[in-house]
Amino acid sequence: MIRTKKTFAIALGSFLLGSFFACKVPDDAIATSHQVTSTATSLNEYYSALSAGIADTIALYELDAAISGIPYGAEDRKLQETTRAEIEKRKELARTLAKLASSMASLSNSKAASEVENSATELGNELIALKALPDGSPVPAAIGKAGNFLLQILQQHEEKKAARAMDETLSGLLTLFEKEKPAYDSIARTHARQASQVARDLINSNAVDPAPMLSPALKPFGLTSLPPSSSLQASLKTLALARLKTATEEATLKEEAASTAMLDALREMSSRVHLLANEKPMPLRGDPTSLKLVRYWVESWSAS
Numbered sequence: 001m002i003r004t005k006k007t008f009a010i011a012l013g014s015f016l017l018g019s020f021f022a023c024k025v026p027d028d029a030i031a032t033s034h035q036v037t038s039t040a041t042s043l044n045e046y047y048s049a050l051s052a053g054i055a056d057t058i059a060l061y062e063l064d065a066a067i068s069g070i071p072y073g074a075e076d077r078k079l080q081e082t083t084r085a086e087i088e089k090r091k092e093l094a095r096t097l098a099k100l101a102s103s104m105a106s107l108s109n110s111k112a113a114s115e116v117e118n119s120a121t122e123l124g125n126e127l128i129a130l131k132a133l134p135d136g137s138p139v140p141a142a143i144g145k146a147g148n149f150l151l152q153i154l155q156q157h158e159e160k161k162a163a164r165a166m167d168e169t170l171s172g173l174l175t176l177f178e179k180e181k182p183a184y185d186s187i188a189r190t191h192a193r194q195a196s197q198v199a200r201d202l203i204n205s206n207a208v209d210p211a212p213m214l215s216p217a218l219k220p221f222g223l224t225s226l227p228p229s230s231s232l233q234a235s236l237k238t239l240a241l242a243r244l245k246t247a248t249e250e251a252t253l254k255e256e257a258a259s260t261a262m263l264d265a266l267r268e269m270s271s272r273v274h275l276l277a278n279e280k281p282m283p284l285r286g287d288p289t290s291l292k293l294v295r296y297w298v299e300s301w302s303a304s
Contacts, residue, residue: 031285032269032276033104036170038287039269040098042294043173046262047091049301050184053191054084060194067201079134083187086133090176093126097169117154124150127172136183142172167277170270177266181259188255196248203240210236213243258297261290 058080061072100119127147132139146168153161202208211225265288
């Protein structure tokens, strides 16, 4: 029985790679495996940044309550925490997909067969268990269907349907991201707005040191400002508030650009896997170019 399962896992991985069902395009299949790994890894990182943003938003609401007296109730917190928990599930789903695609690219490794089977099973279960975000659109039926189909081919050893299962999985993830993108943008927008609100309150309360704003004038000459006087603080307050408004708008636009880029990358990968599943050559190689923008946003978020 163990040998049978191992044989099937190898067949599954090989089939998904293309060598089982389309010997004419094995290079395309191997390249696609690497590209799916990169795309899923970026998706994991995107969701990680969103999750961290929600955690920061909770802390910002607490700060706002302490500074302004606006209450942050248990129901509000529960909504944020539930949303973060669901984003974490999507992050893990992306991680599992990356793990599956990566293990398929190294079937010569003695451990790869079991890794393919384990990752495929984990991915199938995660797809089925996915729930809608609070106040978000329903999870597309294609997601659960893809998960059930993936588990079916594993349990019944229907390796000839493996490529179709991966095709449906990528298509389902694309649909999910497309439907939920407005919610993702709202998460980032809420974070930027709340951070801006707390910063604005601090500026208006003269609780922010404006000295760094003087750096462009002093740094070229190796000079350091003294603690700003009350009159200087008042003079710089309007400028600080204007810059805060601009930075808030830019942060929102950057995330929206990143989510659009992530959607484009998923759309591209779904198209490539669909070609491979239908035994057609893949005209494009390399990672989707839009992933560069996603990675830039993730790096910028991590550095902030």
